[in-house]
Structures are given as C-alpha cells and as structure tokens.
Amino acid sequence: MGAAARANAKLVISVVQHGTLGENLDAMGTVMSDASRIVRIHPAGSGKILNVAVVPGQHVRKGEVLLTYQDHSLHLVRLEMTKAQSALSTAQAAYQNAAAAYSRSRDLEGITVAAGETRHRLALFKAARDDITARQADVDTLQHQLDEEYNSVTESDKGQITPTDETSSIISPTTSEVQSVLVGVADDISPATELVALADMSSVWIVSDILPQDAAQIVEGGEQTTELPADGAMTLLTSKITSVGDLADPVTGLVRVISRAANPGGHLHPGMFLNTHLPTRARTEGIIVPESAVTEINGISTVFLPVGPDRFRPQEVQVGAESAGQKVIVSGLTVGDRIVTHGAFALKAIIQTSDLSDGD
DSSP states (O other): OOHHHHHHHTOEEEEOEEEEEEEEEEEEEEEEEOTTOEEEEOOSSOEEEEEEOOOTTOEEOTTOEEEEEEEHHHHHHHHHHHHHHHHHHHHHHHHHHHHHHHHHHHHHBTTTBOHHHHHHHHHHHHHHHHHHHHHHHHHHHHHHIIIIISSSSSEEOTTOSSTTOOEEEEEOSSSEEEEEEOOOTTOEEOTTOOOEEEEEOSEEEEEEEEOHHHHTTBOTTOEEEEEEEETTEEEEEEEEEEEEOSSOOTTTOOEEEEEEEEOTTOOOOTTOEEEEEEEEEEEEEEEEEEGGGOEEETTEEEEEEEEETTEEEEEEOEEEEEETTEEEEEESOOTTOEEEEEOHHHHHHHHHHHOOTTOO
C-alpha cells in the first residue's frame, strides 16, 4: 500500500491493551410515547373554532399551529384595556390639575389663600396621585393578561392581521404526537374545553422484550445502545435503562425492559422497530480494540498488523463481546501488538480487488 493511499485511507495504528468489557444482549426494541407525558390543551378564552389543522397520529413540532379560534374573550379584554387606558389618561390629567392647584396655593398661602385651603388642595393632590397608581395597576394587569395568558407555550395571537383581529392560535408546546382532537370547526369553546391531547415526544420510551431467564442479567440504570438508520448509515443512540420487569407478560411470555431516550428532533416515532443492545452483568476479559479495527473477510473476523513500510498482514481473531463501539478479542492478539484501528475497511477493499496471495 503506497504512502498516498495510506494517507487517503487515514490509517491509524495503535498498540492494543488488555481489559474487560461488559457483554450486551441483543434485542428488538419498539419506540413508545411516555405515558406520563400527555399534554391536554385548553384555550385561554371563549369563542368559536375557525380551523383544525391536525389529525390524531400526526407528528407536530414545537410552535406548530394545531387549530385557530375566534377569541371573544380577547375582544373583551381589549375593550377593558381601552377603558383602563382612558381612565389612566383622565387620572393623569386630574393629577396635573391637582398638582398645579396645590402649587399655587402654597405660593399664595397667607396672602389670598387660607392655610386650610392649602391642606385641602394637598389632600386632593395626594388622592390624584394614588388614583394614577391604581389606574396604572389596572393597565399593567390587563397587559400582563394579554402578554402571558393569550400568548403562552400553548397559545399565540401573533398570527393576527389587524389590531381588531380576534383570531387566536393554539400551538404545540413541544415536539409531540397528536393523541386526540376533541373539537371541530364552528364548535363553541371555553377555558374548560379540552381541545387537543398531545403525547410529548421530546423524550420517548424504547421498549425491549426479552426472555425471563435473560432479565436477571440486565443492568437497571445501565447504558443501552440502539441502532438508528440515518441517510444510509448507522448511528448509535445511548439511553439509560429505567426499569426491568419482574414478571413475564402472560401473552408473550417475555419481560419488558424500558429505557428513556431523548428525542429533541422528533425523529423517533411510536411503533418504530429498532435493534437494541442491553448491557448485562457478564464481563469478558481480553484485548480491547475499537469496533473499526475488526472487519469481516470471507466470514472471518480479521484485523490488520503492520509488517513493514506500507505493508500490512491480515490476522484472524475471535471476538468475545462488543459494547459501546468496542470489541474484546479473546484469541489472535497479544498485549503490545500494533494493529490498524482506523482504515481496516480500506485494506480489506485492497485485498478483495487485488487478489494478493500473500495478503500484504
């Protein structure tokens, strides 16, 4: 293998060491929604359904519109806001008049204005100031209601076209699957009405069914790996095992193992079948190598050892266990051997295309 080909294959050669690797149990896993994470959405106001944009079983993203309704309550709150703002303006004008009257009274006290009149005007001034505080509190309360109640993780008025538009949108608070839609177009609704039930899919259960005799070997709290096909390649998802069943299902005779996996992108959907690898208490000792160091040639597990400048020899090995991207070699290697830990696939391709009898 020439230096250019070696560089192109990005070969990495490492010295192998002895170690211990936990064995995995391979199983078939099924993605399920977490039953404890059902979101039931109610409207902030009362009104009439204008449009329903989703159906049961549909997957939705965070912020996606589920339905819209004509929000009569929003119209009433806006009317209250108009009245409150008008009352605040009136209070501010009264305060200015009271402040001016009190100031004149102090300037003329003892000349043309009696001390009692000054005290009276001071009382009016303080009352006008307190009235502004009360009216401002009314405006702030209504503004908070508009900002927080009619704009929340489940509702938004941002889609309105004009200031008088009463359309409110019910939105998904997270990546979810629609479980049920409980209203239809033209239905009258109120804050007590349940509109939509969602299964929060930001995290999911991966459920693996295994034989009862294998269940005792599974490590609860251990790190499970799950194969995810993506764009023609295979990636590994890690998740923590949260429970291992004590009893077998009377129908299937199998024990259920559950892990909870993060699903921020919403790529895992209920009903998906995936290959899972469950950590067990069994341990295997041997030479620990990266998974990429071992390749199959004619059905034989093989690694490559450097035997000279740009020359490599295939070596048959026996794999005892594999886990988390590593394999344990129980025969065929010794501590201190140097092997190709990255680029073995390129060397395999050269052998298969060149038919080199000496395997170099």
